[in-house]
Amino acid sequence: MRHIISILMENEAGALSRVSGLFSARAYNIESLTVAPTEDTSLSRMTIVSVGSDDVIEQITKQLNKLIEVVKVVDLSEAPHLERELMLVKVRATGKDREEMKRIADIFRGRIIDVTESTYVIELTGNNAKLDAFLEAIGKALILETVRTGVCGIGRGDRILKV
């Protein structure tokens, strides 16, 4: 099953390699990984999307907790949560496709943030499935380039991950 694991860790050099090294050393799967400092710059917040059985996910959270620099770990997918991913897509936009691209971007609440005579860059946020659906709607032929940030997530309501 797909899990979103949120980690609060000391914002120190090498912290990211400890986490990524753990995943490769123990043959755990990483679908995406995002990391950036929090409002308290001594801490980083990392979101990892991983796929595995419940036993494997349990081991992953235990092994993450064992890392000395990890302060807190939660499996966001255990309870109501929000997830978002940002995507930038460069598409070919010429002739009748130009209007069509704009229309699809609007439908998906995307924004066109760069325009040339023949291309658009469209910015889109949403969950995994929405971004996938958008790419599907445009069709491979017109996509020149895509870049995605990977998922970041947060618990709903009173679920707070903080020191």
Place this chain on the structure above:
Amino acid sequence: MLLTGAEIVIRCLQEEKVEFVFGYPGGAVLFIYDAMFKQDQLKHILVRHEQAAVHAADAYSRSSQKVGVCMVTSGPGVTNAVTGIATANMDSIPMVIISGQVPTAYIGQDAFQECDTVGITRPCVKHNFLVKDVKDIAVTIKKAFYLAKSGRPGPVLVDIPKDITNHKCEFDYPKSVTMRSYNPVIKGHAGQIKKALQLLLSAKRPIIYAGGGVILSDAANKLIKFAKALGFPVTNTLMGLGGYPATDKQFVGMLGMHGTYEANMAMQNCDVLLAIGARFDDRVIGNTAHFNEVQRKIIHVDIDPSSISKRVKVDIPIVGNVPDVLEDLHKLLDATGEKSDAKALALWWQQIATWRARDCLKYKQNSKVIMPQYVIEKLYEVTGGEAIVTSDVGQHQMWAAQYYKFDKPRRWINSGGLGTMGFGLPAAMGARFANPKATVACVTGEASIQMNIQELSTCKQYRLPIKIINLNNRYLGMVRQWQEMFHGNRYAESYVDALPDFVKLAESYGHVGMYIDKPADVEGALREAFTTHKNELVFMDFITDQTANVFPMIAAGKGLSEMILAEDL
């Protein structure tokens, strides 16, 4: 007063009451060695290869409970140390390794003797640090010692660039450190402990399975008392030997791949399993699916949550420090005033007695060729079971574990997790430094001993009267055994050709050498070594049976009750 980084390193080690630093100097640690030269509180032990420094510091810790300390230079100094560090990490040994690094400005420039020490060692340490400011040295070393010995112990490496050791600042050693990201659990959960005790009291066919955690946390006495109060059989893992007295009637022997018949059968057929400071290793449980075919309830006490339910699902996990949890369990047992099920236990012990009657460790004596098992039995007799025994890795290691009865903790020192050949001799050195009056024997083989044979020189320098028991079968014995059993007798590269004359070799290093090839001479040679040559290093080269195999044996991937016994062949 301003001190240099190098002086601060030494002051920190003094503050930690470190007696010995095992190490090898080099360019990047020259300032530290210079600072060490100017004091005499801390003694440096010069090895002949960095791997040996780490093994010696490791065994110093294993045999004394103190933190082992070693020091190596950058680049090859560190890479040579990696095998030792990984060995200590697998067996959870508290150690601090101080490594030199090229000057800060050279890092990343492919400088002479540069390597990414923090990167290379990251997967085989509990934690590591790169110090980038002289002001951080003291607090980092304080953290290193704290991390090494608290929680589940392990090696911690501190990498210090050369320029930092020459910068100056005020020295202030923190009394304590706290880290918001590191808070090991000490006390077990009261509710879980209560549930565990109820389950233990209801058990009909119980067993206590105790591992290295009992030794590391100094919980042997508490384990003995609790096991006695319950009257349960006890088995030890390879790492746990000595955690429960081997000569006690409740002890059923070591379990696992080369464990006793009774220990493995009891483990497989129990209805309640109390696992303490052990981790259901593949060499212990064998095939987990086979193990799970039998219904049983498992209680698992361990300080490391990630050890629990890793290979085998447990019913009652208790995260906590082993002696604390054992004490709480015992207190609760006393408070309830209840007793274990005596009637069921009597039947269970009867069953165990029938397994014991198989006498699984018996072997065929031979009047012409020395049987390796016989040497260990005689070693046990001659030393009265009082020696600290270190071992290398292979058949001799298993025979030492099977035939030397360890009654006390910290007397059996071997590389259990990583299985590092070359461990035995430097480990014997470390054990002797920690226990300057102890009898120290290194049980080894002609292949393993050659992996760190250069340490005979260190032994001479520091006059370490280690007794080397070389079980010389002219084979990589365990490799040969597997090739015989699973690879159609094709002995690929397992014959050890071109062996040195070990007697002359020992003598050339200034030690005593003995060559023993007759069974009748075994005991006499051992007595002579341990009495006449008490204060000398004696290299005993025992020419043993080339075909002897270690039994019982569970083939890789098989279940606990699928043992091959010597009598089956």
